[in-house]
Amino acid sequence: xxxxxxxxxxDKGLRLDVWLEQQLPGCxxxxxxxQIKAGRCELSSGKVKPAWKLRGxxxxxxxxxxxxxxxxxxxxxxxxxxHEDDDLLIVNKxxxxxxxxxxxxxxxxxxxxxxxxAKDAWQPLLVHRLDVDTTGxxxxxxxxxxxxxxxxxxxxxxxxxxxxxxxHGLPKADYFEHHGWIGHHPKDFRKRFVFKDENPKAKxxxxxxxxxxxxxxxxxxxxxxHTGRTHQIRVHLQDLGHSILADHVYGxxxxxxxxxxxxxxxxxxxxxxxxxxxxxxxxxxxxxxxPIPADLSRLLQxxxxxxxxxxx
Numbered sequence: 001x002x003x004x005x006x007x008x009x010x011d012k013g014l015r016l017d018v019w020l021e022q023q024l025p026g027c028x029x030x031x032x033x034x035q036i037k038a039g040r041c042e043l044s045s046g047k048v049k050p051a052w053k054l055r056g057x058x059x060x061x062x063x064x065x066x067x068x069x070x071x072x073x074x075x076x077x078x079x080x081x082x083h084e085d086d087d088l089l090i091v092n093k094x095x096x097x098x099x100x101x102x103x104x105x106x107x108x109x110x111x112x113x114x115x116x117x118a119k120d121a122w123q124p125l126l127v128h129r130l131d132v133d134t135t136g137x138x139x140x141x142x143x144x145x146x147x148x149x150x151x152x153x154x155x156x157x158x159x160x161x162x163x164x165x166x167x168h169g170l171p172k173a174d175y176f177e178h179h180g181w182i183g184h185h186p187k188d189f190r191k192r193f194v195f196k197d198e199n200p201k202a203k204x205x206x207x208x209x210x211x212x213x214x215x216x217x218x219x220x221x222x223x224x225x226h227t228g229r230t231h232q233i234r235v236h237l238q239d240l241g242h243s244i245l246a247d248h249v250y251g252x253x254x255x256x257x258x259x260x261x262x263x264x265x266x267x268x269x270x271x272x273x274x275x276x277x278x279x280x281x282x283x284x285x286x287x288x289x290x291p292i293p294a295d296l297s298r299l300l301q302x303x304x305x306x307x308x309x310x311x312x
Contacts, residue, residue, distance in 0.1 A: 002190055003104055005060045012056035016041075016048055020062060024104030027064060031103070035062055040189055061190055064103040072101055074120075077113030082137065082290055087146040087281050089114075089124070091138045092290040095268050099129045099138070114140060127151055128228065135293050136163070136273025149281040154228060160277040162306045163223040163233055164292060166270035166299060167242040168252060170214050171221075177208045178236040182229040191249060192231045194239040205229045207236045213301050217257075218245055220300060222274075222307055233271060245270040270296055275306040 003024065011019055020032045020041075033050040035041050040063040041048070083090040091110070093099065098109040106112075114124035125147040127139040141147035153159045180194035183202030195202045206226040213220035219242070223233050231250070237243055238250040246266035248254035256266045275289045289306060291297075 002061060002063050005062070007054050007056060007058045007060060009056040011054050014054050015050070016043075016052040016054060016060075017050035019054055020060070024062075024064065026106065027103040031064070032062075035064060042189065063189065066100050066102045072109075072111050072115050073107060074115035074118075075107060075112040076116045077108065077110075079110070079113045079117060082288055083286075085280075087142055088127075088150070089140040089142065090276070090288050091140060093130055093135060093138050093273075095133050095135050095293065095295070098132050100126060110138070118142075128154055130273055131231070131234075131269070131271075133268035134271045134273060135296075137276045137288060137290050138273070139276065139278070146281045150278070153278055157226060158279065160275070161225050161228070161273065162275035163225065164272045164274045164296065164304070165221045165223050165233060165237065166245045166266075166296060167219050167221055167237050168217070168245060169242050170219055171209070171211055171240075171242055174211045175209065176240070177206065178240060179204070179206050180236060180239055181205060182232060182235055192229070192235045194235055203227070203229055205232050205236070207233055209237075210307060212304055215299075215301075218299075220304075222304075234269065247271075266295060266299075268295075270299075272296055 005023055007019070017029050017032045017036065021027060021029045036048065036050050042061050044059040080092040081089055082092055093110055098105060100111050101107070101109045111124060111126060118124055122142045125141040125144070127141055127147060127150045130136065130138055139150055141150055180196065181199050181202035182192050182205045183195055183199060185191035185193040204227065208224040210222040211219050212222050225232055234244055234247055234250045243251040245251065245256040246254060247269040251269070254267070272292055277285070277287045280286050292300070292304070
């Protein structure tokens with residue numbers, strides 16, 4: 001999990017590894033040092049060493065490991081369940097909810113809430129992830145057999161995933177696609193990057209885009225992904241010059257509209273995991289859609305449903 005932290009003037013002179021240990025409960029100084037040496041920690045001034053002395057007012061980004069599921073604390077959290085049976089749950093994840101706890105962020109995640117919902121009757125097992133500010137459908141297995149079956153479905157690209165995205169600008173074509181390979185950004189570990197050709201440091205990725213609506217300064221896209229790379233849709237659209245509205249990492253601004261005029265202001269990336277089609281462990285073909293959240297739906301002209309959702 002990525003943590004973005006702000007140093008105060010009062011912390012000037014502290015060692016970086018000591019300060020991070022204080023800021024991230026459960027994170028030892030040795031683990032902090034390991035992450036720094038592995039290039040998973042950066043200051044606003046660039047990469048540093050564990051013994052770096054803070055100057056005050058820096059911004060720090062550090063990536064830390066997830067917590068083992070058995071150590072996750074059960075919590076009573078609001079979770080919208082779309083479907084439940086003996087083998088799995090389909091959940092509509094809210095914006096701002098982290099999927100899996102990590103060091104320094106051990107509470108309030110989707111998995112914490114699922115542990116509370118299960119009440120020790122079964123062990124929730126996450127099959128896939130969504131970014132913290134992406135809303136929509138997530139599959140959760142209720143037993144190891146279902147978990148393995150569903151993960152194989154994702155691995156073999158047998159799960160159909162459809163997203164709704166609102167992007168800057170007006171694409172020239174009503175349909176377009178991107179096959180760019182995705183890997184870690186060469187200068188910023190927090191980001192992913194599109195490589196134009198096959199690259200040993202990247203993985204193949206394919207996204208298909210249909211323009212569903214065109215507005216004055218933005219477009220509404222339906223997105224079908226054939227691979228599940230980290231930040232795939234966000235990176236592909238940025239590379240095409242149509243970054244997602246209010247994407248604070250890959251977009252033009254952390255909120256939209258940029259002027260702040262009017263009553264429509266997005267403060268999270270305009271991306272919604274809209275539809276899932278997959279084979280249930282019992283052999284049945286399953287199709288699920290979830291409502292478009294209010295912060296996105298008010299930017300639409302029409303009531304939309306996914307194109308060929310059950311057949312593609």
